[in-house]
Amino acid sequence: MTKANEQRTTTPPGPPPLRPGGAHHRGPVVKPRNFKATLKRLWEYFGRERKMLTLIFLFILIDSVIVLMNPYLIGKAVDAMSLKPGKVDFNFLEIMIIILGAAYLADAVLNFLQGWLMAGVAQRIVKGLRDSLFKKLQKLPVSFFDSRTHGELMSRLSNDVDNVSNSISQSTTQLMSGVIVIAGSLVMMIILSPILTLASMITVPLVFLLTRTIAKRTSVLFKNQQMQLGKLNGHIEETISGIEVVKAFNHEDKVIEEFEEVNTKLREVGLKAQIWSGFLMPIMNVINNLGFTVVAIVGGLLAVKGHITVGAIASFITYSRQFVRPLNDLANIFNILQSGVAGAERVFDIIDEQEEPVDVSHAVQLVNPRGHVVFDNVSFGYRDDVPILKNVSFEAAIGTSIALVGPTGAGKTTIVNLLTRFYDVTGGRILLDGRDIRNYTRDSLRRCFGFVLQDTYLFSGTIKENIKYGKPDATDEEVKAAAVMAGADLFIKRLPKQYETVLAENGGNLSQGERQLLAIARVMLAKPSLLILDEATSSIDTRTELHIQKALLSLMKDRTSFIIAHRLNTIRDADCIMVIDHGEIIETGSHKELMAKKARYYEMFSSQFKNAGA
């Protein structure tokens, strides 16, 4: 809060403004790519808040004028005491004091109103920004999430948005009042005495020179410091999260040594940066006082000749202070604003991301499909130059189970991604019940699929809520029935709060097998027409898998199902097994047929069961 007040109090020469941290801990400024355009866009984005902001700016304007008047009024009051030695003009003093009191009161009220309104405006803007960002995320394709880390996205949603909020609520108002105070002070100074104004300007080039010289040095140092800090934090992150390995390999001393090296470098750079930036304030103080002395001397000379009153000199000193101080702050504020705009730019980057294309105009709702799936010459690549699937064609009859096997990276998961339109084919087409899936609405298409993935995802909430995720209006009986069918009921009943047990983030308090059973119950309840099992049991030990296998079998009954699995025994009962390698189907058939063929599948199968007597 002091920052906003610095410009407001009537401060004849005194100590420089006190600011904790201040210039000393500022990192390098992140510069926006296109400052003006983003600022303009931000302004447009504010929509209905624009009127309110205009009102606030008006308040600031009036308040700044009042603040500018105060030293003048104090000067006049002092004049009332000093024009005739020993005689005080009480009538005049009274008027001045009443005006001054009124001005202070108005200043406080305007300040309060401005702060009160700004709190609402800034937070509403930020909330709107967050909401629209989150809504935007709902419309983005899976590819967007696949290509970015969570940390990166989280930082956009929280740090960057916060940054925008700070720059709106703090720096814009400060910037405005700062500019007004500087301009106004200059005007008042010239009005009071052009000669004195000229005299006090002697120090301005000195201030600029000093700030630039030091800033030049410190900006490099701060950048370097930030770099070392990043390095150090990276090292800490790595060695602490991987501490098992550090200890297992007796590498404690080595990582400590590495740490010391970066830590020492950080100290050296940090020390230099801090010392250099620490010089700024004391030297500035000297320069300012030098200016004051010049003003006092010149003012004294003028006063001797009767050109100026003592009160005018007092006000003049205050104005020259006010003129210099925001000048120092402005650079700082501008940096905050810049980093805010850079944050806004990153937020807009996401808002501008390409969304999942809208459904075609003649798209129809898919309801209870029978589950006849045809891949017709399908090609696909996540990147244009790297094809993943090449001319894949196959047909899945209604109610059959199709197993996809093959080495990692062969394109198994891609087939599933295409089927559910997480990605769209780049060549050929996929038919469901005889119609190109691009002609169904995406929502209705996905609703027809049930997923059991390797990484089950559970949301914080109760077990019941998690099972109901796919069918929010399910009754308690339905939930229980689904859990019983999935074989999850057994362990749920053992929990102290049963179905009302609250799960930690991503079900951290359950074992992997239990989480998987919940995911199956979730699908069970949603009763999808088609089923996708992507490595559904690969992270589960084989005994637990037995139970889950049973649950899966009842789930697969009468549903067209696609199964991806590493462990080949889990898919030997599938109606049709497809071996995929390098984006192509190289073998198709039942387990028996493929074994008889003694080709690729046979090789894979027997290597897995080598020596096992299978």
Add this chain to the structure above:
Amino acid sequence: MGFLAKYIKTYWKSFSIAVLFLTIEAICDLLQPTVIAIIIDKGVANRDMDYVLKMGGVMLLITAIGAGAASTRSIMASIVSQNFGTELRSDLFKKIQSLAFRNLDKFDRASLVTRMTNDVTQVQIFVNGLMRIFVKAPLLAIGGLIMATRLNLHLAVVLAVVVPIVAVLIIFNLKLGFPRFTKVQQALDRVNGVMREYLSGVRVVKAFNRFDVEVAKFSTENEHFKEESVAANRLMAVFSPAIMLTVNLGIVVVLWLGGLGVNNGTIQVGHVIAFINYMTQILFSLMMISMVFTMFVRAKASAGRIGEVFAEENQLAWKDDVKSQPEEKGRIDFEHVSFSYDAAGGEPVLKDIHLSILPGETVGIIGSTGSGKTTLVGLIPRFYDVTGGTMKVDGEDVKHVNPKRLRDKIAFVPQRNVLFTGTVAENIRWGKEDATQEEIETAAAMACADFIESSPEGYQTRIGQGGVNFSGGQKQRLSIARALVKQPEILILDDSTSAVDVATEAKMKAALKKYANGLTTIIIAQRISSIIDADKIVVLDRGEIAGIGTHGELITDCLVYQEIYRSQMGQEAL
């Protein structure tokens, strides 16, 4: 917060010097308004130019002394705070590295990282602030009060009213503000929580078409966050103008009383101006003090979190290093071992494990999730100490062995792949610092990490943080190569081939047999095929040994093993 004592002992002298210079600086600041008053009253008012020049010189001198003191103080403060921060960070890092897992388990890993980074910085900034302004603010406030009172006792009455009011306002501000901002922080955490959850579960949300629910959930939390922030900020919007108004009205009163005084001839005009200067100075100091409180609370919380780590004592102890030459290298004995993670009679994870592993043997461990496999092998390198029974390696009770010496014999490949930033070669060299290129290549060949050589940069390929640019199977093979280059007596593979395909795994095992003869190998596996040819297979079930024997023996007389086998090979396999 006893851990700070060490640093106080080291730095109190430099700290005191910094504070001394800070005091000089504050005194110079305090003198300025008085000098200005003298210049106006005696110089300007009397049109005495010589006096103005003379006092102008005095003023510049005072400023210069102040600047000199400030610069010295700044250098001292920088040295103290930077050295202190560096040392604290380094000590904390060493402490963390020295702790046993039983200690480390008390903290979340992410929270340890935060303690190392944010919390240390927080404390460092506070210490730096102490020498820059935090001590100066009270000095200026008290000094300002003294100077103003000395200047004029009558006018000081105004201060006697204004200062307490401002103090009360600041206290209220803090009292009401703190809980508000805590609430804001909590609301923000919840917003981020919803966000994080959405990002991790995006496929599920899409699959179930639950956008509306997610948006509604987010909206609710976001709205709540907005409300809390607006409330907190509005509270601040009341106090700041109120404090300003109090002081400014004080100035108006001073002007009026000053006018009366000047009329009586008891006060000089310059004094009135100086008095107003001191008032604003006191105001700034008071504001600063309220800021110091905020910083102090934050730094105290951080110091507390750092202190928690320092308070941990490594519970692993050992006798003096006995350099006895073991007769049998690579022998492991579990003698009626039991273990629980909560030492104080918690649920036992391992119960009465009795097992001997002979030098050169290959032992497979199999059992369902949570049966205690990882815990069992974690006892061998003394990641944890047994809570019952005796754990022996090479015939020596590990409780008497320096963990460093013990771990030198053992190479461990954890379940979770941990690779470090650096090149592939550097990562493999973790196992043996002075390994030659040839040794590295041999280890990589044994681990079937042939993808290294087929990549354009080969062993010089950089690994990003956490190994993001490698697939799971590749990372596993790199981890294995890293273990093999160590040429250990004992090799422990904790389910470390799960992402490697079966053919490659078989090749790896064949290579191990050929090159690493005499190496005791322990393999935890999910797939029976991974351990089927082991000399001994240990079947774990709920922390107990359900069977020990070869595949042939277990398949006939171990129920649990049969069940596992059936689940993997199909019903008809038996």
